[in-house]
Amino acid sequence: MRYPVICIDGPSGAGKGTVTWRLAQALNYQLLDSGALYRIVGLKAYEAGLVSADASQPIDENALLVLTQSLDISFVPNNDSGRVDIVVNGEAVGEQVRNETVGGYASQIAVFSQVRQALLKLQQDMATRSGLVADGRDMGTVVFPDADVKVFLTASAEARAQRRVAQLLNNHQAADFDAILATIKARDARDENRATAPSKPAADALVIDSSTLDASAVYEQVKAYCQKQGICFTA
Ligand SMILES: Nc1ncnc2c1ncn2[C@@H]1O[C@H](COP(=O)(O)OP(=O)(O)OP(=O)(O)O)[C@@H](O)[C@H]1O
Numbered sequence: 001m002r003y004p005v006i007c008i009d010g011p012s013g014a015g016k017g018t019v020t021w022r023l024a025q026a027l028n029y030q031l032l033d034s035g036a037l038y039r040i041v042g043l044k045a046y047e048a049g050l051v052s053a054d055a056s057q058p059i060d061e062n063a064l065l066v067l068t069q070s071l072d073i074s075f076v077p078n079n080d081s082g083r084v085d086i087v088v089n090g091e092a093v094g095e096q097v098r099n100e101t102v103g104g105y106a107s108q109i110a111v112f113s114q115v116r117q118a119l120l121k122l123q124q125d126m127a128t129r130s131g132l133v134a135d136g137r138d139m140g141t142v143v144f145p146d147a148d149v150k151v152f153l154t155a156s157a158e159a160r161a162q163r164r165v166a167q168l169l170n171n172h173q174a175a176d177f178d179a180i181l182a183t184i185k186a187r188d189a190r191d192e193n194r195a196t197a198p199s200k201p202a203a204d205a206l207v208i209d210s211s212t213l214d215a216s217a218v219y220e221q222v223k224a225y226c227q228k229q230g231i232c233f234t235a
């Protein structure tokens, strides 16, 4: 039995998570937040002293691989939230990976092909249980090359930085637009220029620039494209 797969790729802050969540809800599909996997490995690598905030420091690839392979990562449906919790070594991982510092660690460890390989099957297995909406950088190019729908959602770095500022202020946290913009550009450069699974649209992806679109307009465009590709929305 093959279940439908929808891939939403694109850079940080493009709105992938927002549209992925709405699609998964509307279709009653599972949701794969692949960025969370890389964030978890990045955080564990930081805790083990293998990466630091200084991205110019060399990383011991062998030690990183051993660490990645030692992690017991599973996806556990959470009936209360309706989401799928990522459980690492018996502990549910939540908001502690959702900050720009951990995003930076994630993008440093994500350049290593063996680390990516170690996380591949876990991601692909998500599509064996039900329909799936997968959010990431290489969902349509590497992880699910035969996906039913591939969207590459992007936006200017300035628009994405502005969204992050709004998000932080909304959470009563300090936000410096210029610092956030610089961090976004550095992470984009690392993700787009790495040799393995660089962040780029699949050849058969629909590219949407959300710089001047609100989240609802993006959702409607993606939904219409999914329908065109044969995905059936009942609601
Ligand atoms: N089209 C949009 N216009 C304005 N703001 C948006 C839009 N889409 C999402 N947002 C807001 O921008 C922020 C980032 O969105 P989201 O987390 O969905 O992006 P993302 O691409 O998943 O980022 P990351 O890869 O870092 O997880 C959130 O605060 C979200 O509410």
Ligand SMILES: Nc1ccn([C@@H]2O[C@H](COP(=O)(O)O)[C@@H](O)[C@H]2O)c(=O)n1
Pocket (backbone or CB within 6 Å): 012, 034, 035, 036, 038, 039, 103, 106, 107, 108, 110, 135, 136, 137, 138, 139, 187, 191
């Ligand atoms: N499929 C993926 C997903 C993520 N990454 C790397 O992880 C970083 C964090 O991702 P978020 O989507 O949570 O922001 C991202 O910058 C990438 O370096 C990846 O390589 N492949």
